[in-house]
Amino acid sequence: MKKHTKIILSILSILLLLSSCTDPEDIENLLIGTWKYMDYQTGNSETITFREDLTYRLVNYDGETYESIVLTGTYRYDEEKYIFERNGTSDIAFLYEISGNNLSISFGKTYVRQ
Numbered sequence: 001m002k003k004h005t006k007i008i009l010s011i012l013s014i015l016l017l018l019s020s021c022t023d024p025e026d027i028e029n030l031l032i033g034t035w036k037y038m039d040y041q042t043g044n045s046e047t048i049t050f051r052e053d054l055t056y057r058l059v060n061y062d063g064e065t066y067e068s069i070v071l072t073g074t075y076r077y078d079e080e081k082y083i084f085e086r087n088g089t090s091d092i093a094f095l096y097e098i099s100g101n102n103l104s105i106s107f108g109k110t111y112v113r114q
Contacts, residue, residue, distance in 0.1 A: 027077075027078060027079055029050070029052070029077060030098050031050040031075075031077055031082055031096075031098075031103070032050050032051065032052055033049070033050060033113055033114070034047060034048070034049045034050075034113070034114040035047070035048045035049075035050075035103045035111035035112065035113055035114065036048075036111055036112055036114050037109045037110065037111045037112075039063075042063050042064065043061075043063020043064070044060075044061060044062055044063045044064075045060075045061045045063070046058065046059065046060050046061070046109070046111070047059045047061075047114070048111065050075065050082075054074050054075055054076065055072065055073065055074050055075070056072065056073060056074070056075045056084065057070065057071075057072050058070070058071040058072070058084075071084075073085055073086060073087075080095060080096070081093050081094060081095050081096060082094055082096055094106055094107070101113040
């Protein structure tokens, strides 16, 4: 009986360890889509499009100069943060939370799903 108990406990321990390991590919990418932030006082806006192939497109519009800056690249993510990967310079990480159609990031901006 003791031998069976040890075997069962060993199997349960292994299953518990395997279930707690989360492969990044197993996390659903809730970021996919287009998100827009708008500052109605200045006319400034940002539109971020996250794609399934882990690329992004960020359009930053300046309401005073009527000019846009477009940044593109790759990103990686987990359940707490997404990271814009930049060649030749440091990557930029953002803590985020998604609630309904709102994407709130660590810099105090809230984007709305488009």
